[in-house]
Amino acid sequence: MLRLILGRAGSGKTHLALDTAIKIASSGKDVVFVVPEQFTFETERTLLESLGPSMCLHAEVLSFSRMATRVFELYGGRSGRAIDDCGRLLLMNRAVKQVRDMLKVYRSQAESIAFSKKMVDTLSEFKYRGISAADLLDVGRRAKDEALNFKLMDLSLLLQTYDAMSSTLFMDSLDDLTRLSEKLEKHLFFQNKIVIIDAFKGFTSPQKEVIAHILQQSQDVYIALCVDGVRQNADEMGLFSPVRKTARELIQMANHLGQQVASPILLKEQYRFSSSDLAALEKNIFRVKHVCTEEIKNIHLISAENVYEESQFVAQEISRLVQKENARYKDIVVISRGLSLYNGILDPICKKYGIPLFLDAQRDLTSHPLMAFFLDALDAITTDFRQEVVLRMLKTGLAGITSVEIAELENYLYTWNYQGIEAWNNEWTEHPDGIGKEKSERSQRHLKGLNRLRERVLMPLKQLSCALETAESGSQKVLALYNFLLSMRAEEQMTQMCT
Template sequence: MVRWILGTAGTGKTSRVLEEAGKAALAGQKVLLLVPEQYSLEMEKAVRRALDVSSALRVEVYSFTRLCDRIFRELGGTARQAPEEAAHYLMMHLALEQLKGSLRRYQKSSRSGAAIAALTRQMEEFRTVGIAPQALRDAKSRLAKDAFAEKIEELLLIYETYDNLLATSFGEQKNQLDYALEQLKGHPIFEGYAVFVDSFKGFMAGEFALLEELMKTASSVTFSLCTDSLFDRSEGYGLFTPSCRTAARLMELARKNGVPVETPVILREPMRFHTLALTRLEENLFRENGKTESESDGIRLTPCRTPYEEMEWVAARISHLVREEGCRYRDIAVIGRDLEAYLQPIHASFADYEIPYFMDERFDVAAQPLTAAVLSAMEAAKSRFHSDDLFTLLKTGLLDFSLEQIGELEQYAYVWDISGARWEEPFLWNPSGFGKMREEDALKLERIESLRQKLMNPLRSLREKIRICSGRELVVALYEYLREAKILEQLKKQDIQEDRAERDSVRGLFDGMMDLWDQYALVLGDQAYALAKHCELMRLTLLTADLGQIPQALDVVTIGTADRIRPNAPRYVFVIGANDGFFPALVSRVGILSEREREQLLCAGLTVSEPFEIRVLEERYFAYTAMTCASDGLFLSWSQESAEGNP
């Protein structure tokens, strides 16, 4: 049985899901609640708040990732280790290196991190939408013999080589959902369950396939969707067209498998909004013939000169809400479409007003001292200890050297022109220059020589191990260097001294680097490379990686982009950067294939991505959800100039 709970924003769809899940659990039925990854923790809390203990124990809350893990645990299987983003970039680099003599358009792409990233995204897009290399080859045969066909020929060659390299290191390339689906077929472990699927905007192909399998075996599958009808009455251009298309696909799967479909429950009464203005905004936003209202209580529009001025105003307003109106920081969300221009203004303004916040941004591995230490140690070994590489390493602050000691070494190297192989020889010359060595000079020389040995002994050992080595040997040698150079000790000291946020940041970076090294060893395996190639590949691995961060406290303002953020029932929302053309964002295609080229592939029988019109509708939907998630107040602001003062 397929059931529906429909309603626009704020009509209580999730509350209705929890209510019906609670009734099923109270009746003794097992319940599976499927929600987006970033919402699973909040949904678990909501289940515990809404249900008694015995009922809550019958409710299993999963994201698709955790559902796959549950299937593997239950059925005894496991997915093969999946390549992370860094591994994909490494594979693409190796594929391009292999094909250098066969490529014209992409011959130099292996030298560019941006080109490697773009090509990797394109290959993964092919894979995500189910386009195998053979399907691309078949489509190419239907294209005219022109420049575009030549481009597709090269992309096909890259795709096949990249795919083969991935298969060699990680086995047949299937994602977790594919493996879980294989395990689930013939093993109805969710037979008799009441399944509820809540808070999704849409589904990927693998997710649809898993939902189809659940439809066949569960006693009921209930979908909650943000729309006021199952059927699209706007001829494909309405606010809820994407939700209606999702519903149509699900109904098609139900009919295909003979699963009955119930008449939908449509929730029409707004439950979220505490002011009439917010209610009217939801009713009118991106729709025609809506109701109007002269009252604007709860909505405020504020133009600002620059992003810095804008964030200063936002921070001041948040401070007022908390200190004067009894609001909690956790009841406030700040939402933008592209936060890049706002990162520094946010950090500066929120620090000035002492506002705690969590921003859903990626952790820039390249900017961290540990990354710089690893790369500069490798570069020093490659250059046979060029002074610039050594002092870059020392100035990361992760070696057990004081600033005064670094200064003494640097001064000695400058006075005696120390670089390269001379770092491996004992220091014998007067630190003060060509004059007669005094007693204090001799003591200083002894101290500097001790510092030289302390710096160079671990580095010389590292160089001997990695001049020519495999990927596995390299990461083992690098870890041993971190230990011998006492960098691990320094990280432990920071762990004790720093505040919680900094401590968790350091731990997250170290754990993330270890994961990246695991991937590096898996990709390169036992194939030996010269140190220069390892420097190039490790730099690519570390500088293209980024890591997510974990919220450090409960009572914080949540900040994020409209396409990713999922605030938990905020009272007040600040929508920043609400400039025309920026929010909703203008849709453009940046990547390997242009919009026209995608249309040519569509004519040749390949659907590479969602049509342009659907992505325009998605941008409107992101703006709609951002502006309708507050219960008490919505603040919209925009900047008339950039941070640099440009209009």
């Protein structure tokens, strides 16, 4: 039976879904809670805290991708090498070249790697929407516009060729939900289980195929949607129109499969907003004709000349709230649509006002000094001590060598163009100032200092290289890398960098 839980934002849909899951699991029945990938950890933690370790065994939290992995582990379907974005690009480039002479519109672009990249993006979108090569071919044949016809024919041919190559060589994660549907046709994974689906705005075609199998196998299926009802608007252009359409499609799907549909559970109360102003804004923000007659006290619009003035106001307002309104820094959130606009602006202004600021921005892992040092050390070993790689490792600041010492090493290496492990293994004897310079007591002292630096750089890397070569298992290699970081006092170096 399909049971829809409907309501606006903050009406308690997730709370009701979790409460339902807890009651079902507490009774000893198995429940599967399906949420987007980013919510799986939080949902698992909530269920564990409410049910305890023993009863939580009856509750399983899955995303659609984790669901595919779970089913493949039970019934097979993971054999073959996985392919990543780089592999897709290479395979697509090969497919394009193979059918180049058969293309009508894209033949002139077939040699361009940029075209292959674009085709990989297009392929991903087709897979996401559940569009096959046969679908493109069918639409192309019926298209009245000749240019559109040729384009769709080309895309169909490219997709068909790529799929033929991929299916024989690799397992593409883009096809996981398609393979999951095929497995669910043969295996009753959801039999005797109650399924609850929450926090989705809508579903792709492959996800709908999976939901169809869930409806056929499961005793009850609860689906929570952020919509204030399923009745169609006159113009079908309202705020909830896409989600309302999804709700109607789910009802039609259940009816088509011969499954019962319970009356939707419509939640009307607002629990999220402690401020009536925010509740009114959420309800009416996209209603152009609505006019608020009440006094607004908790929402303020500020017009600033630029991001500097805007950031200045934010910092001043935070200081005022903390000093005069007894607010706490941890309870204040600054939300921006484009955080990159404020990088290097908001953080120094907050520092000026003594405001502790955490920027929730994605950061490339390789840009972190510890990871950069770690990877550069491995690169130095595998590239035979290439000059630029070794210097890059030293400049991370974790090699225990000062910036002045690094500059001296860099000057000497560039002066004599030393490259490779052999140059580092042998004692340096050339004049630090270059060709034709007379040796002196000062230059000899300088040279001895450079050789001491050479040893400090060389020995830890040689020990790491030897340990990795003699390691017989993955765990031994990891231990060798860990010991290398300990020998370089990486933890102490990181602590010093932070102080």
